[in-house]
Amino acid sequence: MSPRLLALIPSAVALNLAIGFVVNQLGLPLYLDTVGTVIASALAGPVAGAITGIVSQTVRSLYEGFIWFPFAAVQVLIALLAGFAALRGGFRSVPRSLAWGLVVGALAGALSAVISWFVFKGVTATGVTAVTILLTRLGLTTPQAVTVSSLGTDLLDKTIVFLLAGAVLRALPERVLGRYPWARRALAR
Amino acid sequence: MTPRAGLAARAHPFTLFVVVAGAAALAFIVPAPAGPLALYALTAVLALITGNAGAVARAALVCLPLWVLLALLHGVGGSFDPRSLTVSREGLAAAAAQGARLGAVATASLVLFAAFDPSRFLDAVAERGWSFHAAYLVVATLQAAPRFRRRAAAILEAQRARGLRTGRGVAGRVRALVPLTAPLVLGMLTEADDRAMALEMRGLGARVARTPLAPPPRRAGDRIARWAIGALVVAGIAWRLLA
């Protein structure tokens, strides 16, 4: 691995964790813990993003217990899709970020639902599980409720992540972007 | 770094990772609900004996909301009408089994974190000739995380002092994220540039095996523990497949 990635990835992971902290401070019902992963993918390619995702989940597991480690698969999926979005100029404008955020949110939500059901018997982060329980009370079966709540949360969360990542990338000075060849395509300037 | 006491801290770092992986594997192998419950009890007792009461308590705290949600999700049926609520014995058993799995894994991993010494871990990886870069990423992140958190808090304060409104509705708070995140990312990239150059000049990309400075001793006890856990997992799988 190049020293550039060795320097960038820990910062991107720390960004994931720090944004989680800011979201908490602002009292938002979101995670946004993949902003660093998406930005790493858009700047340095999907492999950098995927490693960021795996390290994020490893470090969170060290802090909070390895129970959530299987969700590293979702981080990797998001990184790969964000890399693909970058190739297609997915961060060039607000509508593009929005569209890619919805696509990634749908796929990530589907994968989360599968992991949540098979590994965790339906529980994920507390807020999502509360929605799942609410849906079972409305008459959905538990697998249906898990799918709907995971999809709903991830659609909202990943859309905001992509909008936020796009806004931040577009705000970066040319001097900084010039160092990351992937960023040029992501913003297609 | 304060010196850490206790069996877990003296153990080879890889032994602790094997314990966590073993606990996670066994949690899903042993028959529910008695198996996971017994495993959780065993993990907690072992943690208490080795002086890790804090990790046991913290794991319980992490798992508590999940236990409640599992019980509600699987154990309690019916609609919103309180009269329609039914309690399912099977459902509660399934919830207890899953809750115990989470408890066992959380306890084992928080013991690991309490005993985790980054320098020993790096030296252990270097001594084995495994990917030092992968180990570097994890340890560098553990060092960077508190720094970024402090910086995020400082930026939040500074932007609020400059009149950024962070309190109005969900949409307003989401919009407020951009002026909070942009300086954080710009700072992160500038720092990453400098660090990348420094790491390169300090030979992190060099194609030679890194010297372990003070690798943890390889004790027979560690080796026996790792093999025993591995054998237990294999035996468990074989038993479940044959039974």
Place this chain on the structure above:
Amino acid sequence: MNDAAPALVFDGVTLRYSAAHTPALADISLTIRSGEVTWLYGALGAGCTSLLLAAAGLAPGHTGGELSGSVRALGIDPHDPRGRAGLVGRIGFVTAVPASQLSGVAATVREEVAFAPANLGWPVGRIEAAAAAALERFGLTRLAERDPAHLSGGELQRVIVASMLALGPALWLLDEPASALDRAGRESLRSLLAAEAGRGAAVVIASEDADTMLGVADRIVVLDGGRVALDGPPASVLAGPAVWQHAGGSTAIAALARSAAGLAEPVPAALLPPYPLTADEGVARWS
């Protein structure tokens, strides 16, 4: 040592960053010899940092942009990937912000200083001896077991220099290494640079701090707009009027003499260039 092979040779080097309109370095030709302290001096944006980055092979590789002309550091092209490998550990590279140069994984100052030699696969005994000597040399032994994250800016800057010193580099490239140092720290840096040059290393240091550099630098190279504007012994270059046009600064005493000359009309002979550079020279001239 002046007859030794040159440590650093720039031949017609031009460096352009991708987002910039003007080149950061414009047709620089320069030869730096081993055993000498060469002081790079210039206003912000004059090209001092870029010259150091290009010498280490880090620009344009890390910064983006294009480089033309030829650079040879210790006889090796630092921009050639194969050449670079042979240079790792032989260049002592220090930038102005110490915190972002930390390894990011060391729990103690001793581990921080041992980080680079360990990466290069040195035997443990040699690493320990080199780290202990570097810490001792820079007065850091009492901080050896401290966490680098809890050091002050000045302490951190000394740790960074010590972590390069442990490698025993043949070429030092330092960018404002004294920016966070106190008076005592600057004094130990001066004696370190002199000792390193005496050992036969080539020392190239970009610094705005004329009062620290004077007396230790053998040569000053003044950069202006990415070009070499002046080049010579510091005493003659700094005492003349030309340095004011190109770099807009000099020692505190010279600045005093110059502003006094600007105030007086007609200018008394005592305030005309060459300006005094040190307090002692000022006292000798004006008393």
